Amino acid sequence: MLRITTCIKQVPGTTKVEVDEETGVLKRDGIESKMNPYDLYALETALKIKEKNGAELRVISMGPPQASEVIKEAYMMGADDGLLLSDRKFAGADVLSTAYTLSQGIAAQGMPDLIICGKQTTDGDTAQVGPEIAEFLSIPHVANVIRIREIKAEAIVVDMDLPYAVETVEIAFPCLITVEKGIYQPRLPSFKLKKATQDRPIHQLCLKDFTDQNETRYGLKGSPTQVVRIFPPEANTERETWEGSGPELVGMIHDRLITEKFI
């Protein structure tokens, strides 16, 4: 049977965070969490394949213990099994060490045939974790998938969205795809599945369960990028009113169109 792993992440319920300009502190008012909306599409894609072709669907998430909530939610949508990678040593992870941790967690459970990631997260917002997981697992990947065409015995055929074309490609298993928002309409968690899965365990792994236990590859230690500073963006909401003669106005419009790179 086809084995699919979907990567899901718990993200803050809102991106409307503000930074206090004086103190540099993030203002938060009881930020709640939810599943990364883009991952709902990844999950739905996996569920569609499962329904049509039969598959065993595992979800995996790296995060603090409360991230198990998104795994429960995935159970309520139809995932069979869930794995949470949680360890204080994973703290402060950037793209590289997040992807490395996920690749270790995926490998620890036996390589699946197909890994599906969301296009991006709403907090990290990089769209890079998927391709980096594929690199660490030495498997091919295709990003921006907008359609699943066919599941073959040894490969999957998908449509990939490019700016000027849609490319149909066949990727041999094992492989990773990242799917676009809107590939399928995500289903709602079902009450029936909620009851049926409420006692289903969520597996947890920490660093000592991994093949590679070198601490310098995880969390902040394994992160080549470092955040030097966070600060609020310049407000761009001011309104301007321009008055003047025709030629003056033309000059101003022309200049602005150039600075904004429309000409």
Next chain:
Amino acid sequence: MASIKIHQNNIKDRDGLLEVCPFNALEWEGEELVTNASCKMCKLCAKNGPEGVFEFKDDPVAVVDKSLWKGIAVYVDHDNGKIHPVTYELIGKAKEMAAKIDHPVYAVFMGAGITQKADEILAYGVDEVFVYDHEALTHFRIEPYTAVMEDFINRHKPTIVLVGGTTVGRSLAPRAAARFRTGLTADCTILDVQENTDLDQIRPAFGGNIMAHIQTPAHRPQFATVRYKIFSAPVCVDPTGVVTICDVEEQMLESRIRVLEVAPKQASTSIEDAEVIVVAGRGVKQEKDMELVQRLADLLGARLAATRPLIEAGWADPKTQIGLSGRTVKPKLIITCGVSGAVQFTAGMTNADLIMAINNDPGASIFDIAHIGIQGDLYDILPDLIEKIEATEENVCTTIPE
């Protein structure tokens, strides 16, 4: 490597301690306060927490020998040899930074049948274009493209690699960065370089609600992606750089991906997908004058749209009506010409990034939502504006024939 040390003995008041961290990364493990996997090492706890409790420890790290890494490389994004302009914008930024640290600017150009196109890139002032031209690189497939990038980096050791934030770039850059176990910062909006060749990368986070300044202090090369239209293309120069043809070896070309079909997309004609829109409203007096608005739209690569009265008059295609009973659009720029700004209209376009409104009535309600309200007569403005744009030379470098 950095860490947060929590001095449990110095905790006087347990209340409110968890709230010191905006990322919910603090938690009680029994009696002990600990950081969990959400910690971003932002140091805010050390800065804002109670005295003596949180300590940020920055241990010295094993640093690469930065002097061994020289040059700023730009990945040449293209579609069958048609070079994406983001490439030139990155070259512009690369030249600016390279001048500060006295490094060369490289372009990495991979594909099939592209060699003769390399000269085009020289005209933007790069020092060396490395061309990997091979049949098997016709389509973007991740393994061969990454292998070529790897070959280039191993041979020339650039300190910085810039990649356009295009569909291809956003797939290739992370793959290559992971292969070198180095950092990559996505969608940078500001880039600068330090004397020690560290790249300052600034990018929006949390959907643009905060900005993050990021560095890759101990790894090389430093990867960054930048979207189209963030930087400016450089002015053309007399080319002084060289084109170097590189060997594409068989083992670079292995791939488990097969391209079965490429279906070119119809250029979308729907106004919903347009990045720039010019709207004609009833300030346009006669049908013939629609040509004026259309001309402006053409010059800006924009789509022409209209308000309902004009649609009803049959002056424009009903599919181009914006508003409550029309379409909803979210372009980067919308220019309205002679539109009053009735709510039924604005309901379809208030999410545009930049709204420029031309109207001769200072009291028109379109000015309440416009970012730039231009009080003037469209018949005074449009003809001259069109003329002026037509006169603006396009910044495309054409190769000087030998």
